[in-house]
Amino acid sequence: MLSESAGTRRPGGRTERTRIAVLQATLDLLAERGFTNLTVEAVADRSGVHKTTIYRRWASTDGLVAAALRMGTEQPWTPRDTGSLAGDLKEVLLELIRYFTEPGLRELPTASVLAAFHSDSAAEALHAFYQDRHARSSVLVTRAVARGEVPAGTDSDEVIRVASGPVFYRLFISREPLTPTDARTAADAAAAAAKAGVFVRK
Template identity: 55%
Template sequence: MEDPDAAASAPGPAPGSRRPGGRTARTRAAVRDAVLTGLAEHGYPSLTVEYLAEHSGVHKTTLYRRWGSVEGMVADALDLAGEDEWTPPDTGSLAGDLRALAHEVVEGFRDPADAAAPTAFVGAAFQSPRAADALRAFYGERFRRCETVVTRAVDRGEAPVGTDAGAVVRAVSAPLFLRLFVTREAVDERLADQAADAALAAVTAGVFTGPDGGPARRPAAAADPRPAPREG
């Protein structure tokens, strides 16, 4: 395990903050891997600092000093996952790109072992405000990257000028995530194609373009569904 005395000899970052490179990067990756394994095997409620210390090889003192809590480690694991270099597909057409995006979602959840950790992250978001913020940031960044498929389509004349790229991306993924995380039904390539084709039809019909030629207005953000903590 990492020596807590040696680690404490230098000023540490705030819990979950980034300081890439060297031992810190290795420690962060080891903790991330332990979080993923723990979420997949036990879920968020059963995840403990003791488990993460044992499976990451990082001393508990270091875990507490750098992340503060299990909640902080789960949030940072999502932050780290969002630092990858993934880019959306570029098939040359909006229809092909939307189908490819939908198929990537299906493929990512095909193997139950691969699906366990991301599913547990969603569950953690309902129990931890920090995990919820991290999950929102992760998917927000993913969706922003995906918006390029719509901007390319506008440039090619496949989509109306002013199409809300973010709304299109959400229209593709929403039916899939509904089944994965809400109704707990299987998803497959046929459903992926349906979701992509429905979004494409809506784009062509101008559903995601406002009456003034700009992006359609989005609804106001929903209130936090988590119940307020009880006093006392």
């Protein structure tokens, strides 16, 4: 886990404004340049915060990117309730596809995934971000159990992994185009498996 000295504290006042300015500048530059071309000096120029302050608090670009990625867990996000597990999963996948493919949006999440291959700290932070998303998405399975769609004990993390796996495969492995049909197919498949009890914890 990252320590508080790596920029994970959330003090108020000017210190908090400095944190937000530096980490937002980090995200902007990560999207524009990628991890390997990111420098503390560039973050200092973009944020207006002296590089000495940045080095003292975050130590390196690794620390900056890790703290910036963790900042994503502070943003509000709740999955939609469509009335069915397949419908809920489809909405999550459509949002995921949009986030990774739409110009102006796709640059940051793509750069974040690539950063995880260059930095252990970034990889830990990205893992924490998606664990947070898994936790928030657990409501999809909770609702499905309450509706009688899937059995009690269904592992919500596995439902999300199986539903989103085909999307990430097309994004980063096969480099195939993604369409709403792909989202619906993946959502329907994951929902059907959940209904059959495939994801019930043993």
